[in-house]
Every structure is written in structure tokens, then in C-alpha cells.
Amino acid sequence: MKENLSVVELQNTCIDLKKHVIDMIWKAQSGHPGGSLSVAEFMTACYFRYMNVEARNPRWEDRDRFVLSKGHVCPAQYAALAMKGYFPMEVLDTLRKEGSPLQGHPSMTKCPGIDISTGSLGQGLACAVGMALAAKLDGKDYRVFSAVGDGECNEGEIWEACGTAYKYKLDNLVVFVDWNNLQLDGSCEEIMPPIDLAKKFEAFGFEVYQCNGNDMAELVEVMDKALASKNGLPKCIVGKTVKGKGVSYMENQVGWHGVAPNDEQYRQAMDELDSQYVK
Amino acid sequence: MNLEKKIPTRNGFGDEIVALGKENKNILVVDADIGKSCKTGDFRKQLPEQYLNVGIAEQNCAGVAAGLATCGKIPFVVTYAAFGSMRMCEMIRQEICYTHLNVKIACSHGGVTPANDGASHQAIEDMGILRTIPNMTVVMPADYASARKLVRAAAEFDGPVYLRFTRDAVPVIYDEDEEFEIGKAKKLRGGKDVAILANGDTVRLAIQAAEALAEEGIEARVYDFHTIKPLDEEAVRSCIEEIGRIVTVEDHNILNGLGSAVCELVAEAGCGKVKRIGIQDAFGQSAPYERLLAMNGVTMESIVAEAKKLVKA
Numbered sequence: 001m002k003e004n005l006s007v008v009e010l011q012n013t014c015i016d017l018k019k020h021v022i023d024m025i026w027k028a029q030s031g032h033p034g035g036s037l038s039v040a041e042f043m044t045a046c047y048f049r050y051m052n053v054e055a056r057n058p059r060w061e062d063r064d065r066f067v068l069s070k071g072h073v074c075p076a077q078y079a080a081l082a083m084k085g086y087f088p089m090e091v092l093d094t095l096r097k098e099g100s101p102l103q104g105h106p107s108m109t110k111c112p113g114i115d116i117s118t119g120s121l122g123q124g125l126a127c128a129v130g131m132a133l134a135a136k137l138d139g140k141d142y143r144v145f146s147a148v149g150d151g152e153c154n155e156g157e158i159w160e161a162c163g164t165a166y167k168y169k170l171d172n173l174v175v176f177v178d179w180n181n182l183q184l185d186g187s188c189e190e191i192m193p194p195i196d197l198a199k200k201f202e203a204f205g206f207e208v209y210q211c212n213g214n215d216m217a218e219l220v221e222v223m224d225k226a227l228a229s230k231n232g233l234p235k236c237i238v239g240k241t242v243k244g245k246g247v248s249y250m251e252n253q254v255g256w257h258g259v260a261p262n263d264e265q266y267r268q269a270m271d272e273l274d275s276q277y278v279k
Numbered sequence: 280m281n282l283e284k285k286i287p288t289r290n291g292f293g294d295e296i297v298a299l300g301k302e303n304k305n306i307l308v309v310d311a312d313i314g315k316s317c318k319t320g321d322f323r324k325q326l327p328e329q330y331l332n333v334g335i336a337e338q339n340c341a342g343v344a345a346g347l348a349t350c351g352k353i354p355f356v357v358t359y360a361a362f363g364s365m366r367m368c369e370m371i372r373q374e375i376c377y378t379h380l381n382v383k384i385a386c387s388h389g390g391v392t393p394a395n396d397g398a399s400h401q402a403i404e405d406m407g408i409l410r411t412i413p414n415m416t417v418v419m420p421a422d423y424a425s426a427r428k429l430v431r432a433a434a435e436f437d438g439p440v441y442l443r444f445t446r447d448a449v450p451v452i453y454d455e456d457e458e459f460e461i462g463k464a465k466k467l468r469g470g471k472d473v474a475i476l477a478n479g480d481t482v483r484l485a486i487q488a489a490e491a492l493a494e495e496g497i498e499a500r501v502y503d504f505h506t507i508k509p510l511d512e513e514a515v516r517s518c519i520e521e522i523g524r525i526v527t528v529e530d531h532n533i534l535n536g537l538g539s540a541v542c543e544l545v546a547e548a549g550c551g552k553v554k555r556i557g558i559q560d561a562f563g564q565s566a567p568y569e570r571l572l573a574m575n576g577v578t579m580e581s582i583v584a585e586a587k588k589l590v591k592a
Contacts, residue, residue, distance in 0.1 A: 061351065108349070108378055116349055120373045126339040127374055130346020130354075133331070137307075137352070157370075160339030168331075 005048045011216045011278045014044040018246050019273050020079035020092055026266040028095040034256040035073040038180040038241035039147050041214050045223060046145045047080040055085040058112040064142050065115045065131045069124025070149035070178065071105040072258070078102050086113040122155025125175065129161045132173040143172045143227070151183030154192045159204060166205030169232035174223070177201070177236065178213060180243035182254045198238040206236040213239020246273055280486055285448035289387035291426025292444050293318025296355060299434050300326045306434060307331060307347060307354045311340045317357045317387040337362050341370035348380040353434060359393070360386035360443050364405030375439045376414040383433050389419060389443035390479060390530030391563050391571040398562040407535025409441045410508045416461060417508040419443040421482035424453040429505060432461050447568045449480045464511040470498035473586045474518035477528035478504045478537050481577060485528050488582035497590055507537050515544045519551040524589040526554050526582055530572065533557040552592070554585045
């Protein structure tokens with residue numbers, strides 16, 4: 001079932017989610033905080049407003065699917081799943097630890113609520129396309145949501161998958177491009193110029209929406225529109241985001257791609273996030 | 280074996296997949312623009328609602344199949360062996376094997392059978408590469424009849440399977456009612472002097488070699504190892520313990536294929552001798568299929584010669 005939270009409720013839920021992200025990466029002393037924070041608003045909107053899922057029945061065949069193509073930012077998805085009740089909150093403390101369902105990159109055979117294993121960049125979108133295609137073949141109305149990284153769009157397979165989404169008229173597919181403009185080795189411009197990702201997806205046949213991907217009101221406005229549009233075109237939301245959004249010293253810092261905060265940084269991050277709740 | 284009646288094993292796939300698709304609407308073909316030469320034409324015509332073609336985009340093809348499989352579909356990804364093993368390799372590993380999804384990679388043009396297409400299309404590494412990925416099953420049928428049976432067995436098996444077929448025509452070895460089980464080698468001839476373990480299009484050579492050896496009083500035991508993973512270890516061990524002299528034959532690089540898999544068990548057993556016959560770790564060229572095999576010593580005559588060396592040693 002869908003929760004359909006309002007924008008303000010989503011904003012506060014997103015802060016909860018970001019605090020879990022920081023907490024679990026700090027406890028693991030390992031993980032990817034920057035991208036987990038830039039994608040957090042989209043993750044929150046999907047799980048707490050749009051997705052028709054049942055935490056107690058994670059393999060329910062008519063559920064909406066979520067494919068985290070940029071699998072390294074799984075702390076954001078793990079937090080959402082725990083908050084939805086897929087597994088107890090304490091499990092978040094086991095991130096990246098031996099025997100944990102919360103692998104360093106998501107595993108569908110280990111973690112309830114993960115619809116496909118990802119981690120090797122560029123591959124998740126094709127899987128999301130396969131799921132959306134299965135819905136069309138079976139005449140079902142579930143949707144597939146997928147988060148793709150800007151750096152990940154360097155991979156050719158992303159564009160191959162777009163071709164299939166267009167050909168088979170997958171208007172039940174919503175792709176969010178997390179355009180935070182930083183990849184592991186540097187800025188996107190420096191490593192591999194993205195040119196205009198919105199134009200690129202449009203050229204590949206998507207119905208493209210653009211917004212500030214960290215502004216919940218803007219995001220909800222475009223997602224509402226995208227989901228209402230049943231014209232045979234796959235949907236793409238190009239979200240301009242800030243890597244590390246919500247924690248001042250992480251924002252727009254390439255160094256916070258895959259590094260855990262120390263104790264002092266952890267306290268500062270949690271304090272800063274606490275101050276961002278909307279009354 | 281009927282040497283006069285030759286059919287490419289890709290035709291066995293093309294015929295059986297139509298029958299399977301009619302029985303189960305969840306069985307899909309996912310083509311990558313070489314469906315015609317992989318024999319999916321009839322499926323496309325007869326079962327258009329179960330037929331997908333994603334164009335020349337193999338990586339995406341494997342990923343789309345994985346997504347379909349998470350939703351209960353049984354996709355057969357269809358391409359050439361060189362592309363189905365190597366162009367798709369990491370997608371097969373990450374999205375099909377790690378996830379243990381019910382996707383079949385069904386490839387024509389195995390081994391040197393693409394012949395005049397040249398080295399780019401001859402797949403000599405594929406079975407070895409896929410054998411090293413956990414959760415993968417690797418199968419190459421010897422003829423048309425066994426191709427049909429093993430395609431059906433793969434469809435009924437829950438998990439990833441790599442199926443490899445020939446482009447070129449090969450003799451029909453089995454009757455159409457012969458049964459096959461994935462992972463269980465087929466004993467074709469009993470013998471106590473030497474064992475010849477072959478797979479795919481070289482099984483016919485093993486049978487001919489055994490007949491020639493019999494004329495010289497050497498009794499060869501012959502097995503069709505249509506599945507190299509999981510390997511029928513019991514069959515290999517019986518050859519080690521009861522004979523101790525093994526010739527392996529394959530249309531695949533001698534590195535990491537059937538011969539290597541057998542050598543692993545022989546080494547662990549600490550006894551027995553093996554001679555590997557196969558492609559000599561070298562790229563091929565455009566040439567007739569039988570010539571390419573001969574250039575690599577994959578002939579009935581060399582199997583006979585190597586078997587005799589082992590028996591006399």
C-alpha cells in the first residue's frame with residue numbers, strides 16, 4: 001500500500017533517513033555518504049509517497065519495484081527499508097559487517113526489499129527495464145523506480161537500456177538521474193563531461209522532467225506529473241542535486257564519496273540534520 | 280550414429296524452444312539481432328507475444344533478462360557464444376549468477392563452428408569463462424536430439440544455464456527418445472583400456488576413434504560430457520580408478536574447458552594420466568570447420584594415436 005505523505009511530512013522523513021545514513025556509515029566506518037545524501041529525497045519520496053509495497057510481503061508480485069542502479073548509495077535504501085518495517089531498525093547497525101543482510105552493495109538474496117542486486121555500475125537500469133517490461137507483458141500496472149548516477153551515465157549499457165525502454169513503451173518506468181556533478185575521481189566535467197543529461201535522455205525517447213532533486217516540493221511536483229502521464233514514453237527525472245546534501249562539510253566535496261565520518265564529524269552531522277526538521 | 284544425417288545443434292534449440300514456449304507462456308526469447316542465425320525465427324513468428332529483440336546491445340540484453348526473471352519469466356537470451364560469454368560476461372555474473380536468477384544464455388556458433396566467419400566469431404574460451412562463475416551451469420549438447428532434450432532440461436532447471444550449440448551441421452548420434460540429465464555424463468561405450476571423454480561436436484570423433492581402436496584390440500570407454508559444470512565427478516572418478524588413462528576431446532581451448540576440469544579431479548586423485556585434445560590456445564582463421572579442427576589436432580586419428588600412446592606407456 002502507498003503512504004502518500006505530504007511534502008512537509010516527506011521533508012522530515014527524509015531527515016530521519018539521512019540521520020540513519022550517517023549513523024550506519026559512522027558505525028560501519030565504511031560506506032558512501034555523499035551520494036546517499038544526494039539521492040535521499042528521491043528515495044524518501046518513492047518509499048513514502050509513491051510506491052505500492054508491503055513490507056511484510058517483500059516479494060508480493062504486484063508491488064512497485066525499486067532498482068538502485070548506483071548501488072553504492074545503498075545506505076539510503078537500507079534506511080528507507082528499515083523505516084518501512086522490512087527489517088528491525090537495529091539491523092542498520094550491521095551495515096557492511098560479516099553475515100549482515102546489508103552488504104556493501106545491495107544483494108537481493110540477502111536483504112528483504114531489494115528487488116535486484118546491484119553494485120557494478122551501469123547494470124541496474126537494464127534490470128529495471130526488464131521488470132517494467134514484465135509488467136507490460138503480463139498486463140499489470142505496477143511501476144518501476146530507478147536511481148541512476150551521473151557518473152554512471154558514462155557506462156554504455158545505460159543508453160542501451162534506454163533504447164529498450166523506448167521501444168517497448170515503458171511508461172511504467174521512472175528513472176531518476178542524481179546529477180550531483182561529482183564522481184569518484186573528480187567533477188563530472190573533469191572526468192567525463194556529461195554535456196546535458198536531460199537532452200540526452202530526451203534524445204533517447206524519454207519524457208524528461210527537470211528539478212532541484214534535493215527540493216522535496218519540486219521533486220513531488222514533477223513526480224506527480226510523470227506518474228500521471230500514460231503516453232507510452234518512459235519517464236526521466238533529471239534532478240540537479242548536491243553531493244552530501246544536508247551536512248555542510250560534505251556538500252560538494254569529492255572527498256566525501258566513499259569515506260566515513262569520525263566521531264566529531266558524526267556529532268556535527270547529526271546536529272546539523274536535527275536543525276533541518278520542518279516545524 | 281548416422282554420419283549421413285547431419286544437423287546443426289542450433290536447429291535443435293530453435294525447434295525445442297517453440298515447443299517449450301507453447302507449453303509455458305513465461306518462456307521468452309530475448310534476441311540481440313542475430314535471432315535468424317540462432318534459429319529463433321519460428322518462435323518469433325509463432326509466439327510474437329513471448330518474443331523480444333533488444334537490438335545489438337548484449338550487455339543490456341542480459342540485464343533485461345535478469346529483470347524479467349525477477350518477475351517470474353524464464354528468458355532465453357539468444358546470441359553467439361563469443362558474445363554471450365564475453366560481451367555479457369560481467370552482467371551474467373552480477374545480475375544473473377550472483378542473484379541466482381532463472382535466465383538461460385542460449386548460444387549458437389560455439390567453438391570453431393563459425394569457421395569461415397573467422398577468429399572474431401569462433402568461441403574457444405566461453406565454457407571455461409562461464410565455468411568459473413558461481414551458480415552457473417554449462418552445457419554443450421553433442422547432436423540435434425540431445426540439444427532438444429537438454430534445452431528442455433535447462434528450461435525445467437531453476438537457475439542460470441549456459442547452453443552452447445554448433446553453427447555447422449554435425450552427425451545425429453542419439454535416437455529422439457534418449458533421455459538426458461544435466462550434470463550426468465552419458466556413457467556411450469564400455470571399455471577397460473582407455474577412457475575418451477568428449478563433449479559437443481567432438482563426441483562423434485570420440486565414437487569413431489573408439490571403433491577404430493576396437494579394430495586394434497583396444498577397448499575404449501566413451502562418455503558424452505554434455506555438462507562440464509557441474510561436472511559428473513563420479514563418472515570421471517570411475518575412469519580414474521578403473522582405467523587411469525583418459526583422453527579428453529573438445530571444440531574449446533585446452534585451457535579451462537572439459538580437459539582442464541577432468542585434470543583438476545585427476546590431480547586431486549593423485550593418480551591417472553590425461554591427454555587433452557582441443558584448440559591449442561591459439562586464435563583461428565577463416566577456414567572450413569573440419570580444417571580448423573584438424574589444424575588443432577582435433578581429429579579421430581589423433582584421438583586414436585593419443586589413446587594408443589597412453590595404453591602403451
